[in-house]
Amino acid sequence: MRAYVQQYYQRIVASYWFVPSIMAVVAALLAFLLIEIDARVPLDAFGESPFFYATQPDGARAILSAIGGSMIGVAGTVFSVTMAAVVFASGNYGPRLLTNFMNDRGNQITLGVFVATFVYCMLVLRSVRDGGEGGDNDFYAVMFVPNIAIFGAILLAIGSIGVLIFFIHHVPSNIHISNVVAGIGTGLCRQLDDTFPDPDSEATDREATGPDEPDHLLWQVPACFGDEVDETSPTVPYAEVVADRSGYLQIIDRETLIKAARAADIVVRMNCRTGIFVHPGRVLFHAWPSERVTDEVRAALVSSIACGNQRSPHQDPVFLVDELVEIAGRALSPGVNDPYTAITCMDWLTSAMARLAGREPADPLLVDADGRLRVIALPDSFAEYLEFSFGHLRQYAATDMIAAEHYLECLEQIAPATRRPGDIAALRRQHDAFMGLARRGLAGAALEVVEARAERLVATLDHPVHRVPYPVPAGERVERLVAARQPAGTTA
Incomplete structure (x- = not known):
């Protein structure tokens, strides 16, 4: 149930009707409140300033109708x-x-202000009365x-004009x-902050709560979920819980x-x-021991x-x-050919990946209140994440010299933030795969520029602390590369 509540809340946030509706209701309440105050405040309570009062009903109706x-x-x-x-x-x-764009709060509030002002004016307009209406009724x-x-x-x-x-x-x-x-890039960085903990804050939490449990809860992992189990066996010691609907998985409520x-x-x-994307019959969870997995447990x-019908960024940084x-x-x-927009996207991906490279992955072992x-x-x-971002982008960037050079520069900027050998190995794999595509998609001087940038990236990855070398002008890099490739005793 909590997952559906969260999903419905996200749908409301991304709608154009919720905020205007709330503002219209508030405007209606404000209109009733001010009309009641007007009915109880004497006409001369605020003096006789002509600016404040529109004492004639016709003038009041004209003002409200116009607004x-x-x-x-x-x-x-x-x-x-x-x-x-x-x-x-x-x-x-x-x-x-x-x-x-549906989540943009500025558009929702703008539409809500105009709707709320209209509702307010209509409700106030109906309260304007001429003297002598209604016969003997004093009201x-x-x-x-x-x-x-x-x-x-x-x-x-x-305010509406503003x-x-x-x-x-x-x-x-x-x-x-x-x-x-x-x-998009700011939202991605925010999502990664929530998914991957900050090492400094994690160290502070450990100092406050004490050391972790031995082997980091690995001793509680069932043997059937370990590496020694033969997954190709026709039978497995755990129960498989399958989906009962189709759609993109938007919310996973871990507390539930x-x-x-x-x-x-x-x-x-x-x-x-x-x-x-899930569909009826797709396995969502493995549950052990299988004899305790009843139909009620599967439903829970x-x-x-x-x-939902589409993916949502709420819990999905990818x-x-x-x-x-x-x-x-x-x-x-080829129809657009705008490498500088691609460079802007790569810059934000670099920011996100550099932030991710310096952090530990979230703990996949989740316990209950008793520590089980x-x-x-x-x-x-x-x-x-590097494969989802730069890996999926390399087929496009490898055929454009400007984008290719910046692609390698982005990988070079990520390297100093890495802390684990596996992360550097991932960057090397991206370099090797990208250069394989670039050598097939580029030629001549364009390829030489990209090769020069690739050598600079390799030097950064080979450095003991992955320090980025001091920038060298592009022309000089190409000259050095050409000179290094020529046989001894020859000239360019």
């Missing part, structure tokens, strides 16, 4: 401009970016003009490719998963991660996930990586 009519017209224009911007961005940068016989509420409508109209000015600036700024990429495993006194090994385990790769791939396509192992999650690693 309300203009606001609903501007709201329609704002909605049309927003849809046009969304269509432009999704068509040029990729359809998956539609989620980012309608008295003229009533809600002066304070009308003054509030004027303030809302002035919001309109903001919106005019916000829309072109929001669809600027540098801002689009920066928004741990509680379900604890209630059944089992150990669950996750066989899925957010972002994958499956209830910890939520699926989705944000894919968005950057998609923008870069489109920019490097309950869930074994799929491990995350720097090499996987």
Whole structure:
């Protein structure tokens, strides 16, 4: 149930109806409140300033009608401009970016301000009365003009003009490719901060809570989940829990998963991660011991996930990586040929990978409140994220000299942040695979420039602390490379 609540919350956040609806309800309550205050405050309570009062009903109706009519017209224009911007961005940068624009709070608040002002004016307008209405009824016989509420409508109209000015600036700024990429890159870095703990904060936590348990809970891992088990055997000692619906896995509620495993006194090994497509029959979890896995336990385990029609960036950092790769791939396509947009994407991927290289992966062993192992999650690693980002991008960058040179420079900038030999090995694999593609896609002087940058990357990876060498001008690098390749006693 918690997974569905989180999924529904994410859908609300990415909708254009929720924030405007809330603001319209608040505006309606404000209108009723100010009308009640007007009914109880004497006419001369604030003096006789002509600016504050619109004492005639006809004038009050004219003011409210003008404000309300203009606001609903501007709201329609704002909605049309927003849809046009969304269509432009999704068509040029990729359809998956539609989620980012739907989450934009500036567009939602702008639309909500105009709708709320319209609702407020309409509710105040209906309270204006001329004297002598209703015959002998004393309530309608008295003229009533809600002066304070009308003054509030004027303030809302002035505020709406300010919001309109903001919106005019916000829309072109929001669809600027540098801002689009920066928004995705910032979200990716934030996601990685949540997924991979900071080593400094982890060290502080260990000092405060004491040393970890022996062997880091590995002694609690069931033997059937170890490396010595033959996975090709026709029978396995654990139960397989399969999906009962189709869609992209958006939410995995680990707390619900741990509680379900604890209630059944089992150990669950996750066989899925957010972002994958599941369908009925696909194995999501392995549960041990199998004799305790009843239909109720299976239902409780499956209830910890939520699926949807599209991927969501909420728990899926790879989705944000894919968005950057998609923008870069489109920019490097022959029809667009924009290597500098691809360079911007690679810069943000470099920032994310350098941040990731200096951190330890999250602990895949999850325990309950009693310290008992309950869930074994799929491990995350720097090499996987490097393949998802630069590995998926290399086929596009390898055929463009500008993008290829910057691709190798990005790998060079990531190297000093690495702390483990396996991370350096992952960077070497990316270098070897990329140069294999570059040597087939480039030739002549372009290939020589890329070869020079590749040698610089190799030197950085071979350095004891992976220090980036001092920059050398591109022309001089190529000259050195050509001179090194010529036989002794010859001239260029």
